[in-house]
Amino acid sequence: MKAPRFTRTAHIGGLLACALLALTAYVVVDNWGDAWTTPATPATSQAPNTASHAQPQSAQIERGQYLARAGNCVACHSARGSAPMAGGRRIDTPFGAVYSSNLTPDTHTGIGRWSPEDFWRALHHGRSQDGRLLTPAFPYNHTSVITRADSDDLLAWLQSLAPVNQPTPAHTLMWPLGTQPALAIWRSLFFSPTPFKPDPAQTADWNRGAYLVQGLGHCAACHSPRNALGASGAVDDLSGGLMPVVNWYAPDLTSDHETGLATSALSSIVQLLRTGESAQAQTSGPMAEVVQHGTQYMSEADLLAMAVYLKSRAQKAAATAAPPKPPLQAKVSLAVAAKGLQIYDRHCAQCHGEQGQGIATAAGATAYPALAGNRAVLLSDPTNLVQMVLYGGYGPATALHPRPFGMPPAVLELDDRDIAAVLTHLRTQWGNQASDVTPLQVNRIRAAQGH
Incomplete structure (x- = not known):
């Protein structure tokens, strides 16, 4: 005798409810369980060549500043026109905008009330002081590699900064991606702390x-x-x-x-x-x-x-690696080849040389890079080349290279066909062998940047 249909339906519904409850419990334990099972003070571990953090405070602050620079923290946690490390920088993602946190020791809008355990938990588990899950725009999969000693040093430096009262703007992620349940599920799928483990077989x-x-x-x-x-x-x-x-x-x-x-x-x-x-x-x-x-x-x-x-x-x-594939032989029409050469002679040759040989400074440094044999020119994906021609730019100004030469933008001067032609010229001359660049490729990159 068959069971009544409503009984089978209820049975299936009960199984689904149990599965959903079990999945919810797993996600909760996966994201917050360590708060119940780990000691208040995690054991200190050492990174290779890292001295103990039991050292004078001034030395700890100096080391923390060094670590913050090594991690390029200022780039994300400093908005243009605001104090360094006060947060508020807009970070665009495919799912909306995220704003970086205020890491100055302000007690209301920063981390002035955070303990070393709070800060280490944020780096290691991607959770704020109040247990709130942080968005993965903060790369906590990487900061989970950082040792407790380095975490404490970083916090010591941050707490030595002048406090800045600057609230962090609300994220504008599309719903429900910015909600805590959605973040918890994402983390259970893609995040697990990875403390560093030295390889004994290596130096x-x-x-x-x-x-x-x-x-x-x-x-x-x-x-x-x-x-x-x-x-x-x-x-x-x-x-x-x-x-x-x-x-x-x-x-x-x-x-x-x-x-x-x-x-x-x-x-x-x-x-x-x-x-x-x-x-x-x-x-x-x-x-x-x-x-x-x-x-x-x-x-x-x-x-x-x-x-x-x-x-x-x-x-x-x-x-x-497998043996390299033969270089692609671009099929370039005579019209495109002539246009590419004309644009190169007019806009590029003065800096990069008639034969793409580049120009060095009197001191021997590179002023304008050679394009012949340049790996960036020969990449199978021409995105970076298109970006440089469209928007130009300067290299970084550094202590040993304080005045880098720059490249002017051509976004308003050259159209998609012009850029495709000149980049095809670069990729097919002076021994370079790479695929041609099409106007459609240029158009897609230009459109993605809103220009």
């Missing part, structure tokens, strides 16, 4: 570099692909990707074809991180900001450690 420099790249440097926040829900790769994923909203391509740091890290001298990598330019490359776009506010202030030892780690990762990838 001290390699481990120090890994700690800086994966943690404070949060390099994978840009140099890894993001999925449809905005989650980036693991903290050590450096496989490159298109940065949403800002529309810059962050190259694959494990690919020698895209970055040359596997074959570059360590001194050249250090120079690029310290000054923003080397004989092989120049920084621009978001990376220029990283050098401007962050890496130029780092010690020689730490920059060398980062270079050792990055070069090792690139060499390991090169050893297992």
Whole structure:
């Protein structure tokens, strides 16, 4: 005899309710359970080459300032025209805008009432003092790598700043993405704290570099692909990707074809991180900001450690990579080729040379980079080239390279066909072999920036 239909329906409904209750309990425990199970003061761990935080307060503050610079904290936590670290900077995401927090020691709008445990919990678990889940625009997957010692030093420096009473504007994320339940589900899907664990098979420099790249440097926040829900790769994923909203391509740091890290001298990598330019490359776009506010202030030892780690990762990838595919042979019409040459001669040759050889300063530094053999020119994704031609820009002004030469914007002077033609010229001349750039590609990038 069959059970009545309403009985089967009730049974299924009961199972679904139990499953939903179990899922809710899991998400709650996953996001807040540590507050009930961990001691009030987490055990102190040490990063490679990190001294104990039991030191005079002035030394702790100085170290905290160094760590904040290494993490480029000022770039996000300082709005234009406001005091440094007072927050309020608008950070656009594909889902709406997020505003950075006030990290000055103001007791009403900042972190003046935060304890070292509160601050460490924010870095390690992505939760505010009151237990509120923070949005992943704050890269807490990377800050969870940071040790308790470094967390305490960072807080010591922040608490030494002048307090600034500046409330953080409300986020404007599309509903329900900014709600606590939605954030909790997202975190259960994509976030788990990853405290740093040194690799005993590697050198001290390699481990120090890994700690800086994966943690404070949060390099994978840009140099890894993001999925449809905005989650980036693991903290050590450096496989490159298109940065949403800002529309810059962050190259694959494990690919020698895209970055040359596997074959570059360590001194050249250090120079690029310290000054923003080397004989092989120049920084621009978001990376220029990283050098401007962050890496130029780092010690020689730490920059060398980062270079050792990055070069090792690139060499390991090169050893297992498939043989490179033959370069694409662009099919360029005579009309496009003539237009590209004409625009190059008129707008580019004076700085980059008739043969794309670039120009050096009297001191031997790069004034205008060579375009012949330039990896940035040869990237399969031409996004960065289009961005540079449209909007121009300067490299970072650093202590060892205080007056970088710049490039004027052409957004109002050249149309999509002009830009496509001149970039196709760059990618097919002087031995360069890359695909052509189409007006449609240029138009999409221009439209994404609202121009």
